[in-house]
Amino acid sequence: MAPLATSGQRFVARLLDTLILGVIWTLALAATGALQSAMDDPNDPDIGKTAISAVITFIVYFGYExxxxxxxxQTLGxxxxxxxxxxLADGDIPRGKGWSRAAVYALPGIAQPILLGTLFWLLNSLWHLWDKPFQQCLHDKVAKTVVVEAR
Structure with missing residues (x-):
């Protein structure tokens, strides 16, 4: 198997993917009217639009990853x-495991209150910093994957 990716490489990849997904997510929310609803009156959120927003968040992140x-x-990032x-077992492309890895990463996006999902994302993304020996995040552990340098 190729050497494990560095924390810096992983950070750059996640940052780029977040920027790409942010554009896609914003366009998807604008198309449904959920974005306009939140901007019209942020103190009185429309529960239906909030639910649509949560589902769109999951679909965008899960679908892309x-x-x-x-x-x-590989994602674009x-x-x-x-x-x-x-x-992890053989270094192959994750195929079906890619979907389970994506689900663990994306699912907290629909957590309410949103702060819980954000805290999970942060903890999950930092997990590889102290995980030994494979530097796995929680979504890697569930899917039995690792992040390695591309050859």
Missing amino acids: GAMLAHDG KKAARIRVAV
Whole structure:
């Protein structure tokens, strides 16, 4: 198996993916009217639009991560950082495991209050800093994957 990715590579990849997803997410929310509803009266959120927003958040994150990881183990951010997700046991492209990894990463986005989802994302993303020996985040542990340098 290739060497494990560095924390810096992982950070760059996640930052780029977050920027890409932020654009997609904003466009999706604008198309449904959920974004306008939140901007019209932020102190009186429309529960229906909030639910739509949560579902869109999950679909965008899950769809992007799952599809790209199942295809070749790389999101656009990971391609730019020259890293990829690999199955821990054999180093292969994650295929189905890419979808389970994406679900664990995306599911907290629909948690209410939103702060809980944000805290989970933060803890999950930092987990690799102290995890030994494979530097896995929680979503890696569930899917039995690791992040390695792309060859």
